Amino acid sequence: MIIAQQKPVKDVAAMISNCKKVLLVGCAGCVTVCLAGGEKETEVMASSLRIMRKMEDNPLETVTYTATRQCDPEYVDMLGNMVQDVDAIVSLACGVGVQYLAERFNDKWVVPALDTKFIGGSTVHGNWEEKCGLCGDCILHRTGGICPIIRCSKSILNGPCGGSQYGKCEISKDVDCAWQLIYDRMSALGKLDKLMEFQPPKDWSKSRDGGPRKAVREDVMID
Amino acid sequence: MRLQYAPNVRIVEMPCSGTIDHRVLLQTFEDGADGVFVAGCMEGDCHFLKGNFRAKKRVHQVKKILDEIGFGGDRLDFFNLSAAQGQRFAEIVKIMTDRVMELGPNPLNKSAKKEGGAA
Amino acid sequence: MKTESKLQKILDNGQFAVTAEIGPPKHSSAEGIRHHAEMMRDYVDATNITDNQTAIVRLSSIAAGVHVQSCGIEPIVQMTCRDRNRIAMQSDLLGAYSLGMRNVLCLSGDHQKFGNHPTSKNVYDIDSMQLIYYLRRMRDEKLFFSGEEIKEHEPRFFIGAVANPFADPFEFRVARLEKKVEAGAQFIQTQCIFDMERFERFMEMVRERGIHERVHILAGVTPMKSWRAAKYIQNNVSGMIVPDELVERLKNAEDPKREGVEICIEQIKYIKENIKGVHGVHVMAIAWEEVVPEIVERSGLYPRPKVD
Numbered sequence: 001m002i003i004a005q006q007k008p009v010k011d012v013a014a015m016i017s018n019c020k021k022v023l024l025v026g027c028a029g030c031v032t033v034c035l036a037g038g039e040k041e042t043e044v045m046a047s048s049l050r051i052m053r054k055m056e057d058n059p060l061e062t063v064t065y066t067a068t069r070q071c072d073p074e075y076v077d078m079l080g081n082m083v084q085d086v087d088a089i090v091s092l093a094c095g096v097g098v099q100y101l102a103e104r105f106n107d108k109w110v111v112p113a114l115d116t117k118f119i120g121g122s123t124v125h126g127n128w129e130e131k132c133g134l135c136g137d138c139i140l141h142r143t144g145g146i147c148p149i150i151r152c153s154k155s156i157l158n159g160p161c162g163g164s165q166y167g168k169c170e171i172s173k174d175v176d177c178a179w180q181l182i183y184d185r186m187s188a189l190g191k192l193d194k195l196m197e198f199q200p201p202k203d204w205s206k207s208r209d210g211g212p213r214k215a216v217r218e219d220v221m222i223d
Numbered sequence: 224m225r226l227q228y229a230p231n232v233r234i235v236e237m238p239c240s241g242t243i244d245h246r247v248l249l250q251t252f253e254d255g256a257d258g259v260f261v262a263g264c265m266e267g268d269c270h271f272l273k274g275n276f277r278a279k280k281r282v283h284q285v286k287k288i289l290d291e292i293g294f295g296g297d298r299l300d301f302f303n304l305s306a307a308q309g310q311r312f313a314e315i316v317k318i319m320t321d322r323v324m325e326l327g328p329n330p331l332n333k334s335a336k337k338e339g340g341a342a
Numbered sequence: 343m344k345t346e347s348k349l350q351k352i353l354d355n356g357q358f359a360v361t362a363e364i365g366p367p368k369h370s371s372a373e374g375i376r377h378h379a380e381m382m383r384d385y386v387d388a389t390n391i392t393d394n395q396t397a398i399v400r401l402s403s404i405a406a407g408v409h410v411q412s413c414g415i416e417p418i419v420q421m422t423c424r425d426r427n428r429i430a431m432q433s434d435l436l437g438a439y440s441l442g443m444r445n446v447l448c449l450s451g452d453h454q455k456f457g458n459h460p461t462s463k464n465v466y467d468i469d470s471m472q473l474i475y476y477l478r479r480m481r482d483e484k485l486f487f488s489g490e491e492i493k494e495h496e497p498r499f500f501i502g503a504v505a506n507p508f509a510d511p512f513e514f515r516v517a518r519l520e521k522k523v524e525a526g527a528q529f530i531q532t533q534c535i536f537d538m539e540r541f542e543r544f545m546e547m548v549r550e551r552g553i554h555e556r557v558h559i560l561a562g563v564t565p566m567k568s569w570r571a572a573k574y575i576q577n578n579v580s581g582m583i584v585p586d587e588l589v590e591r592l593k594n595a596e597d598p599k600r601e602g603v604e605i606c607i608e609q610i611k612y613i614k615e616n617i618k619g620v621h622g623v624h625v626m627a628i629a630w631e632e633v634v635p636e637i638v639e640r641s642g643l644y645p646r647p648k649v650d
C-alpha cells in the first residue's frame with residue numbers, strides 16, 4: 001500500500017491561512033491503514049487547525065469527510081455539495097487523491113496535508129518500510145524476493161557493493177543491506193549460482209523515465 | 224474518607240483509560256477546558272493488559288500536537304492512579320490546578336473563568 | 343585484449359606494478375595535482391584519480407587526469423556510477439580517451455549521504471558490474487551500451503575494477519570478484535588492507551578458483567598518520583577492518599607518522615613475498631601523497647621498469 005505521513009500542522013495551516021472555511025477530506029484507503037489520513041486523523045487535523053486559528057483570533061470553520069477512495073472519480077464526485085461554500089479543500093490522501101480533487105474541483109484551492117512517502121507495508125504496528133521501487137519490470141524472481149531497486153541504497157543489480165558490512169548498508173547501521181538479505185535467501189534456497197549470472201541494466205523507460213505511465217485493460221472498459 | 228479537592232474539576236468516567244481518543248482530548252480544549260488530565264490504572268493493573276500504556280502514549284501524542292500548534296502541551300497530562308488512592312487523586316488535582324493557575328485560562332476562551340476537567 | 347595502456351604492459355610482462363592515488367582538490371587549480379604528479383613520477387607506474395571521492399565535489403577525474411598525464415604519469419580515471427547515467431558516462435569516456443586516458447577504474451561510488459551534497463539525487467542508472475561489461479563490449483565489439491554500433495574510433499580502455507575483501511558477505515566477495523573478471527575486468531585494486539590475515543584468506547580463495555591467472559590483482563595499502571585516524575576508520579567506515587593491534591602500535595609509537603610509514607612498508611614487503619597471486623600494490627596515501635616515493639623506494643620497488 002501507499003505509505004504517507006502527515007505534514008506538520010503549521011505547514012498545512014500556512015497553506016490555508018487566508019481561508020475562513022475549509023473542507024478536510026480523508027481517504028479510507030491506504031492512508032487509513034497507515035494511520036495518516038483516515039477519518040480519525042482527518043478530525044484530529046481539523047481540530048488542531050481550529051485551535052490554532054482560534055488562538056490567532058481568526059477562527060476557522062471546518063467540514064470533514066472521509067471518501068471511500070480519493071483515487072476514484074465516483075467517490076470524489078460524492079463530495080459534491082460540501083465543496084461549494086468552502087475556500088479550500090485539504091486532502092489527507094496520497095498525492096493521487098490530492099490531484100483527483102484538484103482536477104474534479106478545478107476552481108477550488110486544493111492543498112495536501114500529507115507527504116506521500118513510498119509503497120511498502122508494516123513490520124509491526126506503527127512501523128512501515130519501503131519495499132517496492134515501482135520500476136515497472138519486476139525482477140524479484142531473480143533476487144530471492146527482495147527488491148534491490150529500492151532496498152539497496154544504490155539500486156545495484158549485481159551486488160553487494162563494497163560498503164556492506166555485518167549485514168548493514170554503508171549508509172546506516174539501521175538499514176539492512178538488501179544484498180546481504182538476497183545472499184542469505186539465495187543461499188538458504190541453494191540458488192547461489194543464480195547470483196553469478198550477470199544482471200543487465202534495467203530498462204528505465206518502463207519506469208518514471210519513460211514519462212508518466214499508463215496501464216490499460218481494454219476488456220474491462222465500458223463503451 | 225472525605226477529601227477536599229478543587230470544586231472546578233469535572234470528572235468524565237471511562238470504562239478504561241485505553242479508550243481515550245485523540246479527538247476527545249482536543250475537543251475538551253476546544254470546548255474551553257483549561258487543563259485536562261487522564262487518570263489510568265497503575266502500571267501492570269490494567270484489566271485489558273495495556274490500556275493504560277496506550278492511553279499514556281496517546282496523551283503524549285496529543286501533548287505533542289498541542290505544543291506544535293502553540294497551544295501548549297502542559298495543559299494536558301497523564302497520571303497512573305488506582306481507585307483506592309483518593310489521597311493521590313486529590314494531590315494530582317492540586318498539581319494540575321496549580322499548573323493551570325500558572326498558565327492562565329485556556330487561550331481559546333479569553334473571557335471565560337477558569338475551569339478544569341478530568342477524565 | 344591488448345590496449346595502449348602502459349600499466350597493462352607492465353602487468354602483462356609479469357612485473358610487480360605500483361600504482362598510487364591522487365585526490366583532486368575542492369577548487370579549480372591544478373597546482374597541487376601537478377605537484378603530486380611530478381613528485382611521484384618516477385616512483386609509480388600509474389596513478390588513480392579519484393572521482394568525487396566520498397561524494398565530495400572535487401575537480402573532475404578526467405580533467406585531473408590530463409594534468410597528471412602532462413606531468414608524465416599515466417592516469418587511471420575512476421568512474422563511479424553514482425553521478426552519471428549511461429549517456430553521460432559514455433560521453434565522458436569517449437572524451438577521456440580522446441585526451442589520452444587509457445585506463446578506467448569502474449566502481450559504484452560512495453553514497454552521497456556522507457558527502458557535501460547529501461540532499462542530491464544519485465543516479466545508479468547502471469552498476470559497476472554493468473559498466474565493466476559494457477566498457478569491454480565497447481572496445482571488443484565496438485558497441486555503445488545500447489548495442490548501437492560505434493562506426494570508428496572505439497575507445498580501447500584497460501579496464502579496472504575494485505574488490506573489497508573486508509566487506510560482507512565474505513564468502514561471496516571472491517565470487518563477485520570472479521563475476522567482475524568475467525564481465526571484463528583486467529585489473530583489480532583492493533580496498534585498503536589492514537587485516538592481513540583476512541586478505542590472505544581472500545587470496546587463498548582467489549587462487550582456489552584460479553582467478554589470479556585471469557586478472558591482475560593489486561593489493562591496496564594505506565599509510566596511517568595517527569591512531570585516531572585508524573580508530574576512526576575502524577569505527578566509522580563501513581566495509582573496512584582495522585585490527586586493534588594496529589591501532590595500539592600507532593598509539594604506542596613515539597612518532598606515529600613514521601610508524602605509519604613503517605607499517606605500510608612492512609605490509610608491502612609481506613604481500614610481495616608471501617602472498618601468491620598478487621601482481622602489484624596500490625598505495626592510497628590519502629591526503630598524504632608526499633610519502634609515496636619513500637614508501638616505494640624503501641619497499642624495494644624502485645626504480646620502476648621502463649616501457650616503450
Ligand code: SF4
Nearest residue numbers: 152161169170177178
Ligand atoms: S551496502 Fe548493500 S544495500 Fe547498501 S548500497 Fe551496498 S549493496 Fe546496496
